[in-house]
Amino acid sequence: MNTQDRYRQLLDELREHNHRYHVLGSPTIDDNEYDLLYRELVEIEEAHPDLVDMASLTRRIGAAPDDAFAPVQHRERMFSLDNAMSLDELAAWYERSTSSLERAPNGFSCELKIDGLAVSLTYIDGRLAQGATRGDGSIGENITSNVRTIKSIPLTLRGDVPDLVEVRGEIYLPVSEFEALNQRQAEEGEKPYINPRNTAAGSVRQKDPSATADRNLAVWIYQLGAVEGGPLLGTHTAQMEWLGDLGFRINPANATVATYDEVVAYIEDATTHRHDRDYETDGIVIKLDAIGDQQQVGFTARSPRWAIAFKLPPEERTTLLRSIEINVGRTGAVTPYAVMEPVFVGGVTVTNATLHNEGEVHRKDVRPGDTVVVRRAGDVIPEVVGPVLERRPPGLAPWAMPAVCPFCGNPIVLPEGQAKAKCTGGYTCKSRLREYLFHFGSRGAMDIEGLGYRTVDTLVDLGLIDDPADIYDLEVADLRRMEGWGEISARNLVAAIERSKTRPLGKLIFGLGIDHVGGTVASQIAAHFRTLPAALDADEDAITAINGVGPEIAGSLIAWASDPENRDLVDRLAAHGVSMKDPGNGRDVEPKTLAGVSIVITGTLDGFSRDEAKAAVVDHGGKVVGSVSSRTDVVVAGQNAGSKRAKAESLGVPVVDEDAFSLMLVEGFERGVGA
Ligand code: IVH
Numbered sequence: 001m002n003t004q005d006r007y008r009q010l011l012d013e014l015r016e017h018n019h020r021y022h023v024l025g026s027p028t029i030d031d032n033e034y035d036l037l038y039r040e041l042v043e044i045e046e047a048h049p050d051l052v053d054m055a056s057l058t059r060r061i062g063a064a065p066d067d068a069f070a071p072v073q074h075r076e077r078m079f080s081l082d083n084a085m086s087l088d089e090l091a092a093w094y095e096r097s098t099s100s101l102e103r104a105p106n107g108f109s110c111e112l113k114i115d116g117l118a119v120s121l122t123y124i125d126g127r128l129a130q131g132a133t134r135g136d137g138s139i140g141e142n143i144t145s146n147v148r149t150i151k152s153i154p155l156t157l158r159g160d161v162p163d164l165v166e167v168r169g170e171i172y173l174p175v176s177e178f179e180a181l182n183q184r185q186a187e188e189g190e191k192p193y194i195n196p197r198n199t200a201a202g203s204v205r206q207k208d209p210s211a212t213a214d215r216n217l218a219v220w221i222y223q224l225g226a227v228e229g230g231p232l233l234g235t236h237t238a239q240m241e242w243l244g245d246l247g248f249r250i251n252p253a254n255a256t257v258a259t260y261d262e263v264v265a266y267i268e269d270a271t272t273h274r275h276d277r278d279y280e281t282d283g284i285v286i287k288l289d290a291i292g293d294q295q296q297v298g299f300t301a302r303s304p305r306w307a308i309a310f311k312l313p314p315e316e317r318t319t320l321l322r323s324i325e326i327n328v329g330r331t332g333a334v335t336p337y338a339v340m341e342p343v344f345v346g347g348v349t350v351t352n353a354t355l356h357n358e359g360e361v362h363r364k365d366v367r368p369g370d371t372v373v374v375r376r377a378g379d380v381i382p383e384v385v386g387p388v389l390e391r392r393p394p395g396l397a398p399w400a401m402p403a404v405c406p407f408c409g410n411p412i413v414l415p416e417g418q419a420k421a422k423c424t425g426g427y428t429c430k431s432r433l434r435e436y437l438f439h440f441g442s443r444g445a446m447d448i449e450g451l452g453y454r455t456v457d458t459l460v461d462l463g464l465i466d467d468p469a470d471i472y473d474l475e476v477a478d479l480r481r482m483e484g485w486g487e488i489s490a491r492n493l494v495a496a497i498e499r500s501k502t503r504p505l506g507k508l509i510f511g512l513g514i515d516h517v518g519g520t521v522a523s524q525i526a527a528h529f530r531t532l533p534a535a536l537d538a539d540e541d542a543i544t545a546i547n548g549v550g551p552e553i554a555g556s557l558i559a560w561a562s563d564p565e566n567r568d569l570v571d572r573l574a575a576h577g578v579s580m581k582d583p584g585n586g587r588d589v590e591p592k593t594l595a596g597v598s599i600v601i602t603g604t605l606d607g608f609s610r611d612e613a614k615a616a617v618v619d620h621g622g623k624v625v626g627s628v629s630s631r632t633d634v635v636v637a638g639q640n641a642g643s644k645r646a647k648a649e650s651l652g653v654p655v656v657d658e659d660a661f662s663l664m665l666v667e668g669f670e671r672g673v674g675a
Pocket of ligand 1 (some may be wrong): 079113203222304
């Protein structure tokens with residue numbers, strides 16, 4: 001077989017396996033076999049670029065013309081649906097919509113209403129030509145590059161393909177993917193996403209398709225739009241079967257029924273099994289199945305009369321609020337949370353739910369002993385909605401934040417202007433220490449595998465660790481003192497601790513648990529200052545020179561750095577060999593010609609971008625500050641330098657040009673001599 005034939009054969013085979021896996025959910029080969037075929041395809045494509053089919057599986061990212069988010073006119077308007085909020089409203093819809101039919105409708109299609117975002121997909125000659133959002137129903141936005149990354153959206157259709165077909169469906173983020181994403185967010189110290197739907201919508205609006213691809217979105221197709229050169233089909237069900245044959249992902253939970261009573265039974269069943277699925281549903285869609293019936297009953301201005309969405313309410317349950325407890329986090333922030341009689345709501349059993357802060361507890365007026373309403377809507381994070389006042393026992397006292405911390409006995413205070421109370425015990429507070437140490441070893445920080453909460457607790461109880469630097473003193477013999485710890489697990493933990501010494505600087509800074517310094521900000525600080533001492537010596541101007549870093553973060557970093565205990569901790573970490581440097585571009589320049597020199601850079605330089613100039617200063621041991629003061633050693637002024645140059649001149653701070661700056665990097669700078 002020649003290469004071209006083998007290439008076509010591989011493409012066909014891989015498309016078939018892709019379809020079985022992502023569309024039908026019933027693969028016939030395992031991942032290894034798939035990978036082998038895929039690799040062979042990639043090898044042929046690399047060796048013979050002329051053979052590459054632009055609808056190849058390897059072209060999910062980067063092959064569509066890039067007119068992302070440009071307006072596109074829908075061939076047929078994308079209507080939305082009217083809602084029925086109760087069975088009475090559903091019955092009223094049934095009466096209204098069928099009154100113009102001479103006989104009972106010819107069947108109903110019952111479908112789950114997927115809580116995601118609507119998409120229109122157009123295929124020309126069997127190839128995906130365009131993906132668009134719904135927009136206002138007439139005009140949507142082009143999201144072709146992004147939808148191409150969704151593996152359950154076929155790039156090519158199967159079988160006897162029409163000249164043109166346009167289908168509609170719902171893009172969604174599987175609940176399992178959403179939960180994994182939030183797990184990663186938490187590990188990296190980032191805020192959790194609110195719910196799968198918003199996250200899916202945000203994902204298809206990414207400028208970079210590979211960011212969309214990372215999210216593992218999926219699709220269910222539920223409607224046929226424009227067709228040219230396809231068969232004439234008499235029912236919605238037949239249309240969906242045809243679309244399934246073309247390779248589209250059609251929800252197997254759809255059902256075609258004959259009578260209204262069966263519609264109601266479908267709704268009951270779907271409600272019961274609402275949370276058995278890996279996607280969120282916010283209702284059930286009922287459609288008249290016969291296209292002839294649909295044409296007779298027609299449309300209103302905004303929605304079809306032949307379909308209705310039976311809305312499911314966000315799930316709520318009541319349960320007993322046993323108590324309100326507090327947790328002291330790694331920064332000392334005190335968070336009250338509800339401890340409840342376990343209750344099954346929205347597909348999970350809930351016992352605890354955060355109450356955020358004392359103000360929130362009072363706003364909601366929930367008191368220990370209350371019966372409370374717990375909701376888990378589209379949101380995966382359960383929420384205490386409020387008390388059922390009719391069921392409040394007489395004399396129930398409101399909750400108050402304890403005046404002293406139950407973990408350390410130190411006062412709890414509410415800092416001026418803040419919502420969150422703080423424990424004043426520092427790291428003598430056991431709760432805070434435990435969270436801090438756990439955080440230090442977590443994946444988003446120093447990534448010390450094996451340093452979970454239980455291990456941290458035991459090590460603290462045994463008096464073996466008191467702060468992060470102590471972790472680096474641990475030896476196999478120490479760890480073996482813990483119950484159930486053998487030689488192998490002890491060695492593994494020691495090895496993980498050793499490996500953590502070379503973590504990137506941003507991870508270390510994040511691990512230090514500085515207020516307001518999350519994972520992203522920590523990495524920015526590392527990239528900007530390049531060494532931990534440089535970051536800790538920086539003043540507010542220098543810190544706020546980082547894009548997106550404001551005075552609150554700067555103040556917090558400066559306060560942390562000015563605490564001698566923290567400085568001592570950093571020194572001890574350094575003495576243990578924990579890396580204090582950002583590897584940057586791999587340049588670690590010697591000699592440090594600019595050691596201790598404080599430099600302001602202003603205007604445009606020819607030979608350096610602003611970031612390169614800053615990096616060059618830091619590489620040579622100098623410090624870049626944001627604004628000119630009498631403590632500035634020298635100002636480097638490029639073209640169009642403005643007020644900073646003037647200020648330097650008025651303060652008598654030397655100003656040098658780009659050439660002198662280049663020379664300075666090599667020869668150094670002498671105070672008082674100028675350049
Ligand atoms: S049919 C003309 N079926 O709900 C009827 N819509 O407000 C077109 N949706 O915009 C919609 N699951 O985004 C239909 N099985 C389903 C659906 C569904 C979710 C969404 C769709 C639509 C909105 C209606």
